[in-house]
Amino acid sequence: MKNKILTKYAGKVALGTLLSRVLGYTRDMLVANLFGTGMFADAFYAAVRIPNLFRRVFGEGSFSAAFIPIFNKYLNEKERTSTQNFLNAVFSSLFLILIIVSVLGMFFAPVFTKIFAGGFLDNPAKMQLTMKITRLMFPFIFFICLAAFLLAILNTLYSFFLPALAPAALSFSEILYIFFIAPVIVSGSQIKGLAVSVIAGGVLHFFIQYPRLKSLGWNLRFKLNLKHPGVRKIMFLMIPSIIGLSADQVNALVDSRCASSLGQGSVSALYYSNRLMQMPLGIFGIALATVSLPIMSNAYLKNDMLSFKGSLSYSIRFAIFTLFPSAIGLMVIGLPVVKLLFEHGKFDALGSITTNNTLFYYSLGLPAYALVKIFANAFYSFQDTKTPAKTAIWTMILHIVLCFVLMYQIGVGGLALATSLSSYFNLLLLIIYLKKRIGKLNRKQILFSFLKTLLASVIMGIVSYNVCKISDNLFISVPISIVSGITIFILVLYTLKSEELKTILSNVVSGKT
Numbered sequence: 001m002k003n004k005i006l007t008k009y010a011g012k013v014a015l016g017t018l019l020s021r022v023l024g025y026t027r028d029m030l031v032a033n034l035f036g037t038g039m040f041a042d043a044f045y046a047a048v049r050i051p052n053l054f055r056r057v058f059g060e061g062s063f064s065a066a067f068i069p070i071f072n073k074y075l076n077e078k079e080r081t082s083t084q085n086f087l088n089a090v091f092s093s094l095f096l097i098l099i100i101v102s103v104l105g106m107f108f109a110p111v112f113t114k115i116f117a118g119g120f121l122d123n124p125a126k127m128q129l130t131m132k133i134t135r136l137m138f139p140f141i142f143f144i145c146l147a148a149f150l151l152a153i154l155n156t157l158y159s160f161f162l163p164a165l166a167p168a169a170l171s172f173s174e175i176l177y178i179f180f181i182a183p184v185i186v187s188g189s190q191i192k193g194l195a196v197s198v199i200a201g202g203v204l205h206f207f208i209q210y211p212r213l214k215s216l217g218w219n220l221r222f223k224l225n226l227k228h229p230g231v232r233k234i235m236f237l238m239i240p241s242i243i244g245l246s247a248d249q250v251n252a253l254v255d256s257r258c259a260s261s262l263g264q265g266s267v268s269a270l271y272y273s274n275r276l277m278q279m280p281l282g283i284f285g286i287a288l289a290t291v292s293l294p295i296m297s298n299a300y301l302k303n304d305m306l307s308f309k310g311s312l313s314y315s316i317r318f319a320i321f322t323l324f325p326s327a328i329g330l331m332v333i334g335l336p337v338v339k340l341l342f343e344h345g346k347f348d349a350l351g352s353i354t355t356n357n358t359l360f361y362y363s364l365g366l367p368a369y370a371l372v373k374i375f376a377n378a379f380y381s382f383q384d385t386k387t388p389a390k391t392a393i394w395t396m397i398l399h400i401v402l403c404f405v406l407m408y409q410i411g412v413g414g415l416a417l418a419t420s421l422s423s424y425f426n427l428l429l430l431i432i433y434l435k436k437r438i439g440k441l442n443r444k445q446i447l448f449s450f451l452k453t454l455l456a457s458v459i460m461g462i463v464s465y466n467v468c469k470i471s472d473n474l475f476i477s478v479p480i481s482i483v484s485g486i487t488i489f490i491l492v493l494y495t496l497k498s499e500e501l502k503t504i505l506s507n508v509v510s511g512k513t
Contacts, residue, residue, distance in 0.1 A: 036346025285370025365420025
């Protein structure tokens with residue numbers, strides 16, 4: 001029954017994320033059509049990485065990891081008034097911090113740009129443009145991090161669909177800009193307007209979620225209390241988590257810096273391939289991670305280790321069930337997918353080849369990316385943010401070494417391969433540390449599930465690869481290839497009596513997904 005509930009919640013997140021990602025890929029296609037993989041696109045995507053660093057710290061990253069277990073504790077052990085005061089204190093503290101970060105970020109934008117996109121120093125025009133776009137986009141941090149705060153509250157209250165859908169606001173804002181405003185702006189300023197539309201999307205992201213919070217009976221008021229014990233506890237838990245996420249951002253910095261030195265189009269190829277990889281990761285992996293944290297945190301607070309282990313085991317098996325076929329699918333039909341989505345306007349065939357090569361190596365690590373988040377959530381449920389931070393630092397060191405080794409052998413694809421290999425290393429460390437903490441999981445059940453999924457995924461990949469060759473028209477061959485692959489995958493697992501498939505079908509039949 002608990003597995004069915006977890007699947008139901010994950011299904012809501014997956015559906016909301018799917019709709020959001022579809023709109024996101026529509027936006028990416030339009031941006032690729034307008035700017036291609038040239039100087040403007042490279043400058044924009046390099047600039048986007050910089051505020052996203054702070055977003056990972058004060059938004060969906062270290063803040064959420066520290067906040068959700070504490071909020072769960074207040075919901076379970078404190079009175080409603082005390083919990084509301086806690087939310088107000090956290091909101092006010094975050095509000096003040098984000099204003100300071102945004103202002104300082106705008107002031108130090110040139111410094112951040114030189115650090116993150118040092119490879120542009122050989123091209124003064126590109127460097128200056130990246131600095132201007134970075135400064136324009138720093139206020140985005142304020143709104144998107146407050147939106148992430150709402151997301152963390154709603155997820156802890158088991159409201160999942162709207163928070164998963166809300167990021168579509170960003171894509172919606174950019175699409176409106178490209179269709180209605182960009183055509184009347186001189187070409188040299190169009191990319192700056194796109195940066196402004198990103199800020200508008202952040203504002204919309206926040207205000208889409210707030211009515212849902214009020215409907216659940218909670219409000220946010222500015223009542224600053226930096227000495228509130230809940231605020232202090234979150235700050236204490238955030239310190240090691242920030243260190244861990246800083247390691248992740250150092251990885252992103254290394255990727256961006258290396259890509260910026262590999263020639264024009266490399267930064268864009270890294271971005272577009274990462275976006276494609278993020279589609280299944282967001283729909284399945286992040287959905288499971290989003291749902292698993294409040295559920296495991298609640299089980300741990302109640303000292304129900306049987307439920308805790310059951311939720312963790314099922315999350316692992318479900319991540320394998322969804323992301324192994326996704327990885328194989330992207331590897332075997334990646335090029336046709338890239339051509340279909342992006343090879344229009346200024347995005348040429350060379351851009352497709354470079355993007356697909358990078359996508360192939362990113363896809364190798366797809367299961368690991370999700371499993372790392374799920375295992376890290378197990379530690380966050382214990383209010384242990386130190387262990388994931390420790391493993392992230394060792395992973396960062398390995399990632400940096402691999403980047404500088406592989407980029408000269410494979411090019412920009414080497415950066416993606418370094419990410420994949422280091423993610424598996426991170427996963428291994430987390431498994432070792434968690435085993436010491438809670439003992440063994442049901443390894444036999446996980447192994448059998450993995451073998452069934454692996455067999456079905458290989459058969460699916462063979463079918464998809466060959467079906468994709470039936471027509472030169474990508475609008476025909478790609479959808480048919482995907483549908484055929486999914487159909488074969490389901491049929492094989494149905495024959496093998498997959499428990500994960502059975503749970504999904506049960507939810508679908510009962511109308512609860």
